[in-house]
Amino acid sequence: MSGFHRHDELAVPGPLHDHPLVDDYVSAGATRDLKVGDRTLHAFSDGFLLMTPDFIGNPDSPTAGYDMLAAQYGQVRLPLGCFLLRGERNVLIDTGYGPVDNRGGGFMIGGRLLTHLARLGLQPADIDIVALTHLHGDHTGTLGYLNSGEPVFPNARTIIGAADWQPSVVARTAPLPRPGHTLAALFELNARGLVEFLDDDQEIAPGVIRLAAPGHTPGHSIYVVQDHGERAIVLGDAMYCPQQLDDIELVRVGDIDPVLARRTRERLLIDLARHGGMAIGCHFPELKAARVLTGS
């Protein structure tokens, strides 16, 4: 039980609690408060992901992205980013991998999300909207309780890019590691009328806009948080590491449609260069937001 404080409600539960990376500032321990106008976008990590060398590369070098991250950080490990915006409606963007016990064979361990919400004074029932970037397992892992598949956020309208439902949930051709409890929760949320499928761009809560950003998955969404002329864009997996903001040819191997994903990245870069603002991906090391410099 070393490192686990039974009576401390903020102790990290599950398989992450005694892992050496539990408080790693780059991955599982990454937290950051991003100021957007008068509002605060809380960024925190559900756990960590270990990247393999061929994860992100370009035509000249299939390991280019990994090599850049390794030069900066040594062991390449990334966070499982989740984002909370408090307000008239409390919005949670993505839910990490959840407390699945992946020790031994796992390259990904999560389970910290609810601890972070408790630290911020929120219970799961306080979340009004769960906005998902896409339905991969490292973004949907806390939608359902592990043992029952019962929805964790019982009051939340759950936003899903419409084009992701068929491949991820119905046909299950997209990877959903340990899908049982997550699928059960998605079906139950849908049966309760709590799932909202979007295929266009629209405001989902005051100051939070969903934009279609397909490529990594067909229905991939990004979320723009704006207040008093400032904005932050939560990129999900539209970009996997900040190096993709500098090099449009850096490709994430797992993008379902690499050509469309490249077009989406290009569109985002032009938008960020033109209109400014912060951009942050769910797996950006240290959960550090980036800006695009126009060079002028």
Ligand SMILES: [Zn+2]
């Ligand atoms: Zn991901």
